[in-house]
Amino acid sequence: MKKSVALLIVMFGLFASSKIFANNWLEMPLSKPGQWEQLSFREIPANEVAFIDGTMIIDVNQSSSPVIYPLDQPVNIDEITLNLEVDGRLNLGEQQQGETGADDFVFRLGVVYSGQQQLTGFQKIMAPDWVKRLYQLAPDATGVERIHFFNVYSDDRLANGLRTHPLSELITEQFLFKRSFQPHVLRFKPRDNKKVIALWISSDGDDTDSSYRVTLKDLILTARE
Numbered sequence: 001m002k003k004s005v006a007l008l009i010v011m012f013g014l015f016a017s018s019k020i021f022a023n024n025w026l027e028m029p030l031s032k033p034g035q036w037e038q039l040s041f042r043e044i045p046a047n048e049v050a051f052i053d054g055t056m057i058i059d060v061n062q063s064s065s066p067v068i069y070p071l072d073q074p075v076n077i078d079e080i081t082l083n084l085e086v087d088g089r090l091n092l093g094e095q096q097q098g099e100t101g102a103d104d105f106v107f108r109l110g111v112v113y114s115g116q117q118q119l120t121g122f123q124k125i126m127a128p129d130w131v132k133r134l135y136q137l138a139p140d141a142t143g144v145e146r147i148h149f150f151n152v153y154s155d156d157r158l159a160n161g162l163r164t165h166p167l168s169e170l171i172t173e174q175f176l177f178k179r180s181f182q183p184h185v186l187r188f189k190p191r192d193n194k195k196v197i198a199l200w201i202s203s204d205g206d207d208t209d210s211s212y213r214v215t216l217k218d219l220i221l222t223a224r225e
Contacts, residue, residue, distance in 0.1 A: 026220070026221070026222060026223070027071075027220070027221040028219065028220055028221075029069045029199065029219050029221065030051070030054050030055065030056055030216065030217070030218075030219045031054055033051035033056075035069060035070075036049075036051070036056075036067055036068070036069050037067070037068050037070075038065055038066070038067050039065060039066050039067075039068065040065045041064065041065060044063065044064050044065070044206050045061070045062060045063035045064075045206070046063055046064075046065035047059060047060050047061075047063045047064065047065045047203060048061075049065075049067055054217065055215060055216065055217050056201075056214075056215070056216040056217075056219075057213065057214070057215055057216075058201075058203050058213070058214040058215075058216070059213050060088075060106075060203050060204070060205040060210065060211060060212050060213070060214070061205065061211045062205050062206055062209045062210065062211060063205055063206055064104075064202070064203075064204040064205065064206040066110075066200055066201065066202045067200075067201045067202075068198055068199065068200050068201075069198060069199040069201075070197065070198040071196065071197055071198055073197075074114040074195030074196065074197050075195060075196055075197075075221075075223055076192070076193075076194075076195055076196075076223060076224040077111070077190045077196045077221055077222065077223055077224065078189070078222050078223060078224040079187060079188065079189055079221075079222045080109065080111075080187070080188040080189075080190070080199075080219070080220070080221055080222075081185065081186070081187050081188075081218070081219070081220045081222075082109075082185070082186050082216060082217070082218060082219040082220070083183060083184070083185050083186075083216070083217040083218045084107060084152065084183065084184060084185075084186055084214070084215070084216060085182075085183040085184075085214070085215040085216075085217075086106045086107065086152075086179060086180075086181075086212060086213070086214050086215075087212060087213040087215070088210070088211060088212025088213060089106075089154070089179075089210070089212060090104050090105075090106060090154050090205070090208050090210045090212070091208045091209055091210045092104075092154060092155065092208055095208075096155060096157060097153060097154055097155035097157075097158060098153075098155070098158060098163070098173075101207055101208075102207055102208055103204070103207050104204035104205055104206065104207045104208045104210060105151050105152060105153065105154075105202070105203070105204055106152055106154065106179055106203055106212060106214060107151070107152040107201075107202075107203055107214055108149045108150070108151045108152070108173070108200075108201070108202040108203070108204075109149065109150045109186075109188060109199065109200075109201060110147045110148065110149045110150075110199065110200030110201070110202065111147070111148050111150075111188075111190045111196045111198075111199060111200070112144050112147050112196065112197050112198040112199070112200060113144060113145040113146055113147075113148065113190075113191070113194045113195065113196060113197070114143075114144065114145065114194070114195040114196070114197045115143050115144045115145030115146070116143045116145075117143045117144060117145065117170075118141075118143040144170075144197070145194065146170045146171065146172060147170065147171050147172075147200060148171075148172045148173075148174070148190070148191070149171070149172070149173040149174070149200075149202075150173075150174050150176050150177075150186075150188045151173050151174065151175050151176065151177075152176075152177045152178075152179050152186070153175040153177070153178060153179065154178075154179045156178070158175040159175060159178065160175065160176070161174070161175045162174050162175070176188070183215075185218075192224070199221075201216070
């Protein structure tokens with residue numbers, strides 16, 4: 001995952017499609033598979049991602065690649081709910097999850113907060129193709145403040161923890177949910193005063209040579225009234 005995070009440092013600006021209904025906003029992203037885009041990282045095998053009957057299936061095989069869902073305008077999201085099932089496990093051994101060589105998580109849900117930071121001229125030259133593609137989607141003068149991840153953890157030492165990622169102060173992570181071997185419903189609360197411009201879903205197995213399957217259903221975004 002460390003290479004993936006290093007590439008994230010130069011990622012800013014995302015947008016696509018949603019619907020606004022009066023004072024209340026409701027989005028069901030898995031009903032729109034064509035709105036999602038899978039990205040890839042140089043020198044890291046990509047996950048296999050499929051959409052079947054309103055379900056996202058991610059097959060991880062010593063691999064890592066994010067899936068993004070851009071929104072067409074910044075929105076204050078009150079709650080994100082989803083149903084998650086994971087078949088398989090990470091090969092963590094005695095390593096502490098999140099540290100060098102073990103920075104893999106079966107599920108991270110990232111919210112990209114709207115901000116002003118953009119790629120510099122040098123970053124535009126050095127950025128990989130997937131970062132340039134993201135900027136093609138973004139309106140002029142749009143950037144981000146940070147990406148905040150809600151992580152499903154496997155290592156009890158992380159329970160209820162919060163960290164700024166060691167490779168970038170632009171990435172923060174909360175360890176909110178212990179990995180379950182049964183399907184379970186997760187609820188996430190983004191920050192009250194920050195607008196979200198995209199979702200970022202990640203499941204990793206590249207650091208720990210792990211293979212497993214993630215099944216995601218009933219992903220719902222509800223806006224703050």
